Amino acid sequence: MTPDSRLQTPDSSSNSQLFIVNCSQLVTLAGPPRPRVGAEMRELSVVEDGAMLVRGGRIERVGTRAEVEPFVGAGAEVLDAGGRLVLPGFVDAHAHPVFAGNRADEFERRAAGASYEEIAARGGGIRSTVRRTRAATGDELFAAARRRGEWFLRTGTTTVEAKSGYGLSVEDELKMLRVVRRLDAAGALRYVPTFLGAHEVPDEYRARRGEYIALVVEEMLPRVAAEGLAEFCDVFCEGRVFNVEESRRILSAARAHGMALRVHADQLSLSGGALLAAELHAATADHLEHTDAAGVAALKSAGVQPVLLPGSVYALGSRRYPAAREMIDAGLALVLATDFNPGSSPTPSMTMILSLASTHMRMTPAEGITAATVNAAYSLRRGGEAGTLEAGKRADFVLHDCSDYRELAYFFGVEHAHAVYTGGREVFRRGGAFAAQDVDENNR
């Protein structure tokens, strides 16, 4: 450390510093400013006995304690990580967190043998959540989503994508996206809004689906764009939902309104979604359980990021996980996400997703963490802000109650996150000592 660089340290009186010390592993994911591919996905840039300096909500310095300490001003607050693992907050790049009610009744029916597709064909599934969501006010949706936002934070997620798609009318889609905007402005969790008016054909348009597509293209998209309510547009591209031609029409119109594209592709069948995502140079193609080698090659040549969602495979009781290994080996900048929603994937937990990725998709824990942080951030155009712990980025980080990053994927069903920070501010801390254990001993 040269004396010159010390002089460049900003005056700490303007806004106080936070000095994080005693991290068993500080997993920085420092590296090139782009998503990571191939062997890069296994390089996490781990600092043993790491330290980090935060000021004004931003990361100022990262390194060993000896490297960082000279920059700590008088009056800095010290945060002792207690030998814990410190990671960037997870970035969940595919989620449906705004909806009313839940589908515990359908879950129970599926447990007794009914399939997701049978339930959907009888008017359940997405359409049942649409009925509940239409009946809810914006305030009610906001309150329900705020509660779920806490679930995300508690599991170490600090940025989440939020899709519309349970309104399916002009006013109800706008209502959902306005709720997403309020959520982002109001709380610690960051939201990235995606318009998904083409999530399903609503009940009143079942016999005239062409008119629904016209409504999406001619009324919803212009209104969403005029209010600046969505950065991305997504379509559920699937034979029985929106076919390739219909999806192409909607996504091309969204692009003309300046939105970037994401596609629910090849989830339930090989329906051409991945090829369409490649043709349109979408930011992401998501799900991909049925994508074949030609689809993987097309994603690679078009630079589309695959977003894999093993939580929905697991929760639907399927065994057909997407071909993560082949995608990584082909050089794709793979992303993992929860697909949190009330039907096919009711989990907000990225650590659950890391477990599934290692046990069912042969991804190493390091590849999983890269896919859930830096690669996810770039897929949402947040790579300059989130996904790594590097100087200049927002101080979104998590202290996990373990000492080795591999434990996040290995011990599953454990709530690893001990303390969560967004913009340098503590937003969650797990309660103190477990008094109940001692009480049990005495009462035995």
Ligand code: NIG
């Ligand atoms: O990503 N595939 C379509 N949409 C969701 C399911 C939403 C729901 O069941 O409510 C998904 O799996």
Ligand code: FE
């Ligand atoms: Fe989804």
